[in-house]
Amino acid sequence: AQSVTQLGSHVSVSEGALVLLRCNYSSSVPPYLFWYVQYPNQGLQLLLKYTSAATLVKGINGFEAEFKKSETSFHLTKPSAHMSDAAEYFCAVSDSGYSTLTFGKGTMLLVSP
Amino acid sequence: DAGITQSPRHKVTETGTPVTLRCHQTENHRYMYWYRQDPGHGLRLIHYSYGVKDTDKGEVSDGYSVSRSKTEDFLLTLESATSSQTSVYFCAISATSGDNEQFFGPGTRLTVL
Numbered sequence: 001a002q003s004v005t006q007l008g009s010h011v012s013v014s015e016g017a018l019v020l021l022r023c024n025y026s027s028s029v030p031p032y033l034f035w036y037v038q039y040p041n042q043g044l045q046l047l048l049k050y051t052s053a054a055t056l057v058k059g060i061n062g063f064e065a066e067f068k069k070s071e072t073s074f075h076l077t078k079p080s081a082h083m084s085d086a087a088e089y090f091c092a093v094s095d096s097g098y099s100t101l102t103f104g105k106g107t108m109l110l111v112s113p
Numbered sequence: 114d115a116g117i118t119q120s121p122r123h124k125v126t127e128t129g130t131p132v133t134l135r136c137h138q139t140e141n142h143r144y145m146y147w148y149r150q151d152p153g154h155g156l157r158l159i160h161y162s163y164g165v166k167d168t169d170k171g172e173v174s175d176g177y178s179v180s181r182s183k184t185e186d187f188l189l190t191l192e193s194a195t196s197s198q199t200s201v202y203f204c205a206i207s208a209t210s211g212d213n214e215q216f217f218g219p220g221t222r223l224t225v226l
Contacts, residue, residue, distance in 0.1 A: 042219065042220075043203055043218055044217040046215075051212040094213040099163055099207070101215060105153060105154060
């Protein structure tokens with residue numbers, strides 16, 4: 001069975017600082033991996049996805065993530081946080097050929113001025 | 114934005130009453146999903162559909178049923194609502210089971226008193 005672990009339910013950074021949100025997965029086959037963002041009172045929006053092409057994936061709003069098979073990780077980064085990045089972020093995994101996603105529990109990103 | 118609507122957007126009901134939530138899509142996507150979101154649990158899959166009249170259970174299906182009689186509509190029914198079903202419910206759609214990128218609706222906030 002596939003699973004996702006997001007380290008840290010809350011992460012606090014200052015505006016302009018590096019953002020690092022951690023995601024580790026377990027999967028018995030090469031996975032597809034996703035990061036979604038949820039702003040208050042809204043649905044989830046796709047930030048980026050890994051589907052076995054390049055291991056470094058660039059997404060919207062300056063975010064990127066690197067797939068590391070040896071570490072079973074797919075951490076999300078952004079070089080410089082902006083106040084508008086404050087939101088909840090979810091990592092998700094899907095085994096290739098399966099039609100469902102398994103989500104992590106989410107990490108709330110707090111950005112202070 | 115993917116054409117996904119959910120109705121109602123907010124509902125308050127009493128324990129023991131039946132409740133039906135509707136998800137409607139205009140994208141003609143094959144796959145549709147119902148999730149619930151609760152603090153500390155992330156998103157958990159309730160049921161999903163891989164075609165008209167084809168549905169399957171997810172992780173937290175007890176107390177819920179679904180129906181899909183048309184491509185564009187996916188209904189979630191709480192047969193006899195309980196307070197533990199107070200949650201935010203999200204519908205999602207996906208065109209394929211390949212990379213399984215899912216698009217989310219705006220959510221329905223359900224309160225069971």
